[in-house]
Amino acid sequence: MFSIKLAAFTAIAFAAGQALAETHTVTFANNCGYGTPTLIGQGGAVLSTGGAYTSNGALIGAIAYLQTGSCGFNGEGCTLVETTLVNPTSAGSGSSTDISLISPHAFSVTTGFGYLGGCAPAGADCNNANCNTAFHQPDDTFVQVACQEDNANLVITFCS
Template identity: 70%
Template structure:
């Protein structure tokens, strides 16, 4: 015979499995084809990766990535910047050349495991796929897929 505690315990276990199955996760990977520099992924004051794959167990909000060539500031100043927010429901990624950021190396990104083929490349200082002013929102590349991942490429 079931007791209230057994029923609640069973419900709690079922809820835990349901939540685990729906857990949010996003991975950022890098391809550095330049032959120099260090891919860098930062969120706030934290360095999340210096070239290895990084997996966020939950949303990855307000992160930035760039190729540290020795001339970049901690927040990518002086370099081509990839800005990213990966979150279930709507992710958004863009390339920024808004000063103090400036073109340093060819940089690009593409979603995978959802919104495959969506992305952008910046191959020169005048690339049309980059922010040059804060209002250039038309260059943001969005993705509504859950648990979408991102590949960032330098010099390709």
């Protein structure tokens, strides 16, 4: 009898853990007709070259850009999207995404992003080298777009 109760408890705990598991998906909409959307994770791992990427857990410090042939591996010379997607554990500790034009990054194509789900329509677009929605200096923190919902998903758009 004890083993049946233990097995039932284990099954319920496993199911509850699966229901509460943290996941985040990044998708791309490339409307340019050229280039390869690229998502790079911490440590330099290529996570996606255009397809949807789902992280089973937090996605910390990822970068994305449209590889047009002139971008460096870390998006040098191109418009960069930086993101951390993480479930909030306290106020202000959730996801944050921004566009960066801080050198060595530079405007290359119109780039935007938007959260899906509970934080929609929060996001930003940058359509020129002087847009006020991108980092130009390291202290331009007002351009960061936060999401304080669990399992935040993101769509990154090029040439919108």
